[in-house]
Ligand SMILES: Cc1ncc(C[n+]2csc(CCOP(=O)(O)OP(=O)(O)O)c2C)c(N)n1
């Protein structure tokens with residue numbers, strides 16, 4: 001990670017301390033166990049009531065390569081990635097130099113004193129930590145020392161910044177799921193580091209952490225993948241099939257983890273959901289299509305390379321009109337790209353996935369609560385429209401922990417769409433056509449295999465078919481069918497989740513964005529507002545777009561389309577679908593593997609204003 | 615041969631009520647749409663056998679699902695069991711679609727049809743994994759050693775040294791479907807010949823009653839692209855070189871097991887209560903012996919003979935749906951309230967995240 005030092009420091013010389021408003025960056029080596037210490041830090045801060053967000057920047061490697069964990073604290077609730085670091089923890093000799101560069105003037109550097117720290121900056125305060133000695137002195141069995149070494153910086157940070165030891169202890173217990181021995185050993189190390197720091201470290205005046213209220217009460221700390229998995233389990237999921245790929249694996253693993261608690265039939269003790277690890281993504285999507293066709297709610301989760309493999313089935317599901325759900329937890333592509341870095345580069349691939357003429361419904365959740373909601377919504381839409389629905393999340397949303405409202409339980413009936421039962425068929429007497437547009441909305445009626453009526457059966461195929469599902473190469477049949485599919489897409493426009501609008505009186509500049517960029521966009525808007533630049537904001541939650549997008553573009557003089565990819569893929573979709581307004585749409589597309597920062601958005605908009613693009 | 619005149623025959627037929635099966639249906643109810651395959655195509659014979667077997671067993675077609683990949687063979691589900699749902703899916707991907715369908719509704723009887731290209735070329739991976747999972751599926755390979763639908767290219771089961779009009783000589787050794795099934799731990803492996811009505815029907819019925827995956831490798835000549843006598847997938851070769859391992863007779867559970875005076879016969883109990891009776895021609899082959907099955911398949915390859923019959927069966931292994939420990943009620947039949955957690959259960963999870 002190399003980020004230019006551009007951001008102004010939060011702490012100015014002689015300024016009052018930044019309380020609950022700065023960023024901590026912990027640099028470690030992958031596989032050194034820092035996940036536990038970082039998770040514990042995050043949770044302790046969360047429980048102290050501080051708005052926080054933790055982002056794990058990790059390499060595609062199991063052991064040894066550099067890893068960073070960035071914790072943003074923001075008393076005002078701005079939780080996007082900050083480009084600069086205020087408190088830097090150096091535990092990895094290989095990155096000390098670049099870590100140092102990232103520290104804001106006036107910042108702090110804590111480092112393992114066995115690491116060489118050359119070229120010290122004058123505007124930064126250094127704190128060496130005798131990690132090896134502290135570990136040796138702590139009452140921790142020799143064999144476990146390596147595992148607890150990272151607890152040293154947790155203890156030192158606690159003492160230096162004011163993190164409550166009781167909350168660290170509670171977070172450890174939570175992490176080890178109540179296992180007191182494991183939690184105790186780690187706490188021993190933390191406490192030892194606290195004791196050492198209280199004797200040897202002079203508290204820094206610049207940064208303080210203080211318990212606060214009004215933000216975290218009643219909330220949960222959760223990643224988007226867990227949220228989506230819980231949403232699917234609550235939304236009637238019957239079959240989840242998957243093939244391991246970062247950053248989507250943890251979603252399937254969350255389905256596996258929570259299925260016993262959430263989906264065991266109380267009457268029989270048996271499972272009401274199946275999870276199958278497929279042999280590849282072709283099989284994973286094939287299973288979902290087979291299950292969806294049979295009448296079950298089925299999903300698979302994957303990332304870019306998996307989407308490529310699934311595209312033939314995506315075309316089939318679209319054309320044969322089979323409900324199915326694919327979650328794409330996006331990572332950097334093309335190809336294997338940067339598999340552990342975040343991106344939004346699959347928007348076009350998902351929207352047009354398949355061959356021939358295909359366009360799919362694509363949902364864009366922005367936070368864990370929306371992942372949970374879309375866990376179910378995706379099934380409702382897939383079944384209502386008898387089609388494939390993509391949910392596009394990304395690594396930042398999917399794998400990092402975010403503060404969220406607890407997920408709302410609902411027992412509203414599932415929307416199963418137009419399915420004819422044996423009784424319905426009996427009533428109809430005559431024949432029915434699988435692909436006949438009886439209601440004029442493009443959505444035909446289907447029957448499920450196993451329906452006990454000898455009129456129920458129909459033949460599903462990816463080849464040309466007429467209204468009855470019979471093979472046909474007649475040009476008229478082909479055209480009619482595709483016309484109906486277009487009508488169905490218009491229906492999808494009405495049913496898909498609407499954009500969320502935030503309009504400001506008098507504002508002329510618009511921002512359209514999607515998904516996990518939300519934090520960055522909101523913070524950017526607040527900063528722009530502080531410089532007297534008001535913006536309107538439309539957060540797109542689905543493709544196809546509805547009329548409100550056109551109205552929004554209409555009402556603004558310029559609209560910035562903000563997304564985390566290189567090609568400006570959403571911008572491409574919008575200019576294609578709203579050609580008359582294309583000149584108003586300015587693409588702000590950034591793709592460097594990092595979650596979008598507010599700073600990027602602010603600077604780009606200011607630059608555009610200077611260059612009088614506006 | 616009948617010596618009756620046509621009119622006499624027609625009059626007789628009119629007088630006699632049409633024959634019905636145990637659920638009161640005539641055989642015509644088990645037919646599908648008219649076939650569009652070449653006249654004489656082996657695949658059509660197999661479709662006929664499926665119609666016959668299903669009718670004779672009195673299958674409830676509404677509880678049967680027909681799946682296939684892509685190819686001439688994979689078109690055939692449209693031509694039989696017209697009251698069953700069918701899905702002509704993607705080339706080589708029928709097994710995954712079957713997996714989804716079976717997990718979704720485990721009460722369905724699922725018949726998958728594939729070709730040698732569909733299974734042994736593009737679909738070898740999905741084939742072997744479906745086998746490995748012991749998916750409760752009847753997996754029929756209509757094996758003609760050639761790509762019929764794309765007009766005569768070699769498939770992975772083409773014989774080494776075989777000649778085709780457009781492609782010349784095949785230099786590569788074939789994959790043997792039965793061998794692939796065996797190494798992937800299939801629990802039912804049979805080989806037959808599209809022209810062998812009696813044996814094929816008995817095997818189909820036994821496959822329907824088997825609880826796990828039943829792989830049927832059926833040599834099914836492509837009269838248009840691969841019916842030279844030199845091909846092991848031709849009619850001529852099949853007729854001249856077929857060696858039956860056993861004379862087969864399938865006995866459904868609702869019929870009393872009463873075998874005519876066969877010598878050296880073995881009865882194999884099948885999961886659903888039926889049984890298959892094997893009259894031994896080769897007295898040494900025990901279909902429950904995996905090594906014996908291997909030897910027979912290898913012998914068949916070495917000697918270039920079509921050794922047909924039930925090569926291997928194992929009724930002990932659990933199926934995929936059993937391993938998943940799903941509710942007895944098929945997932946597709948569960949009401950909404952069983953398909954979501956209770957409020958308390960979700961709140962319990964929320965508490966762990968708070
Ligand atoms: C992904 C894909 N690639 C290629 C094809 C073209 N294709 C259609 S059928 C076929 C071969 C079928 O051979 P086989 O399974 O042996 O069936 P047969 O026609 O011989 O019965 C091929 C290659 C296709 N439909 N899909």
Ligand code: SF4
Pocket residue numbers: 650651652654655656657686687758762763835836837838839
């Ligand atoms: S081309 Fe061959 S396989 Fe295809 S229908 Fe004709 S005979 Fe059968």
Ligand SMILES: [Mg+2]
Pocket residue numbers: 685729730731756757758759760761762769
């Ligand atoms: Mg073939």
